Amino acid sequence: MALRTVNKINSVAARATRGLARVLRTLALPLVLCAGPAAVAQEGQPSSEQLELFKNLPPEQQEALLAEYARSREKSGEPASERAPGRELGGERPPDDTRAKRRLTPLAAGEGYETQGLPRLAAAASVIIDLKPQREGEADEELTPLRDRILRGNPYQLDRFGRIQLPGFEPLPLLGLTEELAAKRLASDPELSAFAIRVTMLPLEPIGEEALEPFGYDLFTDSPSTFAPVTDVPVPSDYVVGAGDVLRVQLFGNVNRSFSLEVGRDGQVSFPQIGPIAVGGTRFADVKDDLEARVSEQMIGVRANVEMGETRSIRIFLLGEVPQPGSYTVSGLSTVTSALFAGGGINRVGSLRNVQLKRSGRVVKALDLYDLLLRGDTSGDAPLLPGDVVFIPTVGAVVAVSGEVLRPALYEIEPGATVVEAILLSGGLTPKADAHEARLERINERGERAVTNVDLSSLAARSQRLQKGRPA
Numbered sequence: 288m289a290l291r292t293v294n295k296i297n298s299v300a301a302r303a304t305r306g307l308a309r310v311l312r313t314l315a316l317p318l319v320l321c322a323g324p325a326a327v328a329q330e331g332q333p334s335s336e337q338l339e340l341f342k343n344l345p346p347e348q349q350e351a352l353l354a355e356y357a358r359s360r361e362k363s364g365e366p367a368s369e370r371a372p373g374r375e376l377g378g379e380r381p382p383d384d385t386r387a388k389r390r391l392t393p394l395a396a397g398e399g400y401e402t403q404g405l406p407r408l409a410a411a412a413s414v415i416i417d418l419k420p421q422r423e424g425e426a427d428e429e430l431t432p433l434r435d436r437i438l439r440g441n442p443y444q445l446d447r448f449g450r451i452q453l454p455g456f457e458p459l460p461l462l463g464l465t466e467e468l469a470a471k472r473l474a475s476d477p478e479l480s481a482f483a484i485r486v487t488m489l490p491l492e493p494i495g496e497e498a499l500e501p502f503g504y505d506l507f508t509d510s511p512s513t514f515a516p517v518t519d520v521p522v523p524s525d526y527v528v529g530a531g532d533v534l535r536v537q538l539f540g541n542v543n544r545s546f547s548l549e550v551g552r553d554g555q556v557s558f559p560q561i562g563p564i565a566v567g568g569t570r571f572a573d574v575k576d577d578l579e580a581r582v583s584e585q586m587i588g589v590r591a592n593v594e595m596g597e598t599r600s601i602r603i604f605l606l607g608e609v610p611q612p613g614s615y616t617v618s619g620l621s622t623v624t625s626a627l628f629a630g631g632g633i634n635r636v637g638s639l640r641n642v643q644l645k646r647s648g649r650v651v652k653a654l655d656l657y658d659l660l661l662r663g664d665t666s667g668d669a670p671l672l673p674g675d676v677v678f679i680p681t682v683g684a685v686v687a688v689s690g691e692v693l694r695p696a697l698y699e700i701e702p703g704a705t706v707v708e709a710i711l712l713s714g715g716l717t718p719k720a721d722a723h724e725a726r727l728e729r730i731n732e733r734g735e736r737a738v739t740n741v742d743l744s745s746l747a748a749r750s751q752r753l754q755k756g757r758p759a
Contacts, residue, residue: 405465405466406465406466406488407463407464407465408445408449408461408462408463408464408465408466408469408488409445409449409462409463410445410446410447410448410449410462411444411445411446411447412444412445412449412488412489413442413443413444413445413488413489413491414442414443414444414445414451414461414469414486414487414488414489415441415442415443415486415487415489416437416438416440416441416443416453416473416484416485416486417438417484417485417486417487418434418437418438418479418482418483418484419482419483419485420481420482420483421481421482421483430481430482433455433478434482436454436455437453437454439454440453440454442489445461445462446458448460448462449461449462449463450462451473453473456476456478459472459473459476460472461473461486466485466486466487466488467486469486470484470485470486473486499687499689499695499696499697500696500697501635501685501696501697501699502639502660502694502696502697502698502699502712503639503656503657503660504632504633504635504639506632506656506660507627507628507631507632507633508632522571522595522598522620523571523620523670524570524571524572525570525571525572525670526570526571526595526598526619526620526670527568527569527570527571527670527672528550528566528567528568528569528570528571528574529550529554529567529568529599529601529619529672529673530550530551530552530553530554530567530599531549531550531598531599531600531619532549532550532595532596532597532598532599532619533547533548533549533550533595533596533597533598534547534548534549534550534556534566534574534578534593534594534595534596535547535548535593535594535595535596536548536558536578536591536592536593537591537592537594538582538586538589538590538591539589539590539591539592540588540589540590541586541587541588541589542586542588542589546559547596550566550567550599553567554566554567554568555567558578558581560585560586561581561582561585561586564577564578564581566578571595574593575593578591578593579591579592579593598618598619598620599619600616600617600618600619601616601617601618601619601621601671601672601673601675602614602615602616602673602674603615603617603621603626603671603673603674603675603676603677604674604675604676604677605626605627605629605630605676605677606676606677606678606679607637607678607679607680608633608634608636608637608638608679608680608681608682609627609630609631609632609633609634609637609679610630610631610632610634611630611631612630613630615629615630617629617671620670621670621671622668622669622670622671623642623644623652623654623668623669623671623677624654624656624659624665624668626671626677627642627677630677633679634679636681636682637679637680637681637682638679638680638681638682638683638699639655639656639657639660639682639699640655640656640657640683640699640701641653641655641680641683642654642655642656642677642678642679643677643678643679643680644669644671644675644676644677644678645675645676645677645678646672646674646675646676647674651669652667652669653667654667654668654669655667657699657712661712682699683699683700683701683702684699684700684701684702684704684753684754685697685698685699685700686698686700686704686709686753688709688710688712688713690720690725691716691717691719691720691721692710692713692714692715692716692717692720693713693714693715693716693717694713694714695713696713698712698713700712700753703752704752704753705749705750705751705752705753706725706727706741706743706748706749706750706751706753707743707749707750709753710743716743722742722743722744723742723743723744724740725740725741725742725743725748726738726739726740726741727739727740727741727751729754
């Protein structure tokens with residue numbers, strides 16, 4: 288009995304020594320980086336200097352190094368009995384679930400978990416579901432068919448609401464969960480509680496129609512959260528003068544003088560030697576001509592040059608499908624597009640082709656941002672007045688253009704748009720495209736996907752009208 292006990296102790300000590308050697312070989316690089324070169328007594332054996340360096344590390348660093356070693360051993364498939372115990376390095380061995388607890392630190396009640404930047408499941412994400420009985424050897428006639436049925440369905444793709452559809456189960460929401468939390472969510476189902484569940488997210492890139500992005504919305508990427516007043520741009524002749532604007536007047540001739548006139552709340556300026564003059568609500572070009580004419584008529588031998596100084600700030604409203612709807616204070620020189628930038632752009636469900644400028648409850652201007660994006664046409668970018676409302680309705684009919692075109696994307700189309708108009712929106716065909724073998728997909732009245740061939744060299748096919756729907 289004594290001999291067997293001694294042999295057992297020697298065996299355990301040998302395994303611990305081998306495990307310690309492997310740990311230190313794994314940790315050799317971090318130790319060198321922390322404390323300079325460390326000599327190794329012999330091949331595969333830790334030196335006393337390495338042991339001392341490790342013992343002098345803070346407990347947090349020791350634990351992190353041990354955790355890194357454990358992960359590397361798990362990847363290599365090494366049995367748990369061969370892994371290095373933590374006690375030999377002067378610390379307690381962490382429990383099996385320490386890694387999960389470090390990654391999922393509980394917050395205050397009702398605040399969920401802090402996941403420290405771990406990837407989360409999104410809509411259309413692909414995952415692998417792995418099921419194993421909770422206890423080894425546990426398998427009965429009910430569990431085995433259920434497990435096999437679920438495994439055969441791998442990989443699974445979440446729907447657009449972030450739900451997973453397992454065979455024989457109601458859709459389960461997993462949107463926004465990490466892999467560990469998704470596994471816990473699935474295990475909470477009574478029918479799956481007998482399994483140890485693992486969820487693995489597949490880093491698949493979308494292809495085909497799923498990879499298409501809506502056209503034009505990246506115009507507002509990294510747009511500013513605030514909008515500074517514009518002070519260094521020329522004032523257009525059609526700018527409407529209002530309260531708070533400043534007019535700079537220079538007199539020359541018999542009198543040489545310069546002064547600034549601020550438009551009061553009543554819309555008037557007090558002009559020296561002439562008196563109050565109403566300028567509010569009038570275009571700047573007309574105000575300039577009127578003031579210069581008055582000086583020439585009423586001040587003998589004196590002429591004037593009128594310029595616009597500082598412009599006023601106006602309050603407008605940005606409403607509809609925008610990230611930050613509300614009231615904004617912007618420069619009096621602001622236009623519809625500058626208001627959109629002030630509000631962070633347009634949501635993906637908002638229309639780029641029907642940006643409405645409302646004044647006193649009426650739509651006075653509709654801006655098509657495709658004119659700006661595709662043709663550089665800013666003629667529809669109307670100036671704003673105090674109290675104006677920039678309203679973004681929901682997106683209209685959308686068509687997906689993919690394949691051998693210059694700019695595959697999702698495009699918003701106007702009512703009655705044709706196949707050739709959709710091709711032009713995408714920049715036209717590439718040299719590799721076969722115009723005789725185009726394909727038109729649409730969802731019919733029964734909700735089924737119908738596919739027809741289109742010969743783009745035919746005038747009748749090119750003039751075919753498109754219908755609302757994602758595929759095209």
